[in-house]
Amino acid sequence: MARKRESESKTRKVKKPEYRSFRLHKKIKNPSKPIIGSFKLMRESLKHLLKNKKLYLGIASVYFLVSLVLVSGLIGGTDYSTVKESLSEVFNGTTGQLSIGISLFSMLIGGGNSITESGSVYQTTLIIMISLVSIWALRHSYAKTKITVRDAFYKSMTPFVPFVLVLIVMGLQLIPLLIGTTLYSIAIGQGLAVTVVEKVVWVLLVLGLFVLTLYMLTSSIFALYIVTLPELTPMKALRSARELVRYRRWTIMRKVIFLPISLLLLAATIMIPVLLFLTFMAQWIFAFLSAIGIIVIHSYMYKLYRELI
Incomplete structure (x- = not known):
């Protein structure tokens, strides 16, 4: 009888499968629910913003006004009207107008406005602040809590330091990509890659390092939203983010890549006609769209974060 009880206490259990990055193993079935598609994700995130548009x-608007004073100096820099006139002498017809619009848009997103060193510091600080405000507002608006713009700015700055520490970790994760692009520039500039095969090898190296960087950032980016919760340290947030994307990292990577591509196309659709027909207002409109864009980014990512929970 004693032996029977002893055998029951030593019942063998099947070990649960474990997943470890960059190691070969049998495919583990994803235990989580499917994630909605990228287009639906974007549509629902925009729908939420429109529902709380005020x-x-x-x-x-607050970010736009403060940015104008501290960063852009009430809009200066490139005179797009003059550039447009110069390009009009080269390009003609409907196709030419489209070429002018694309050229001006490329200049605009490429940093046509000169920003001083102090302006860059202000801009970085403002982006961090507006990110915290947006995340706080999204969390409370999804919870159907009645809040105001003043509440969002006054009550969202508590996790400023943990948020910045997570950003520093993400900056360190960009190092492989920076190394790859630097080596590629040296190889091309110094003539180390001459033949097509050599250039392809270097491109593949940079692409591999880009995928590695994106792979790491795919989890860390959600730590930005987790660390804003009460009593969460950056390390706990990073560990929670890794658990959040487990088994689904490659699917999430595709949705993260979709975001900048869709925003770039949306910005081009709006700004190219503005640059062609309302050139004198283009910089003002683009500055305000940039403020909207930051909120749209966080709305999309926060919606994706909620889908993963």
Whole structure:
């Protein structure tokens, strides 16, 4: 009888499968629910912003006004009207107008406005602040809590230091990509890669390092949203983020890549006609759209974060 009880206490259990990055193993079935598609994700995130448009337009307006004073110097820099006239002498017809619009848009997103060193510091600080405000507002608006623009700015700055520490970790994760692009520039500039095969090898190296960087950032980016919760340290947030994306990292990577591509196309659709027909207002409109864009980015990513929970 004693032996029977002893055998029951030593019942063998099947070990649960474990997943470890960059190691070969049998495919583990994803235990989580499927994630909605990228287009639906974007549509629902925009729908939420429109539903609370008064709040988010207020947040964007505050950022826009402060940015004009501290960063852009009330809009200066490149004279796009003059550039447009110069390009009109080269390009003609409907196709030419489109070429002019694309050229001006490339200049605009490429940093046509000169920003001083102090302006860059202000801009970075403002982006961090507007990110914290947006995340706080999204969390409370999804919870259907009645909040104001003032509440969002006053009550969202508590996790500023943990948020910055997570950003520093993400900056360190960009090192492989920076190394790859630097080596590629040296190889091309110094003539180390001459033949097509050599250039392809270097491109593949940079692409591999880009995928590695994106792979690491795919989890860390969600730590930005987790660390804003009460009593969470950056390390706990990073560990929670890794657990959040487990088994689904490659699927999430595709949705993260979709975001900048869709925003670039949306910005081009709006700004190219503005640059062609309202050139004198282009910089003002683009500055305000940039403020809206930051909120849209966080709305999309926060919606994705909620889908993963």
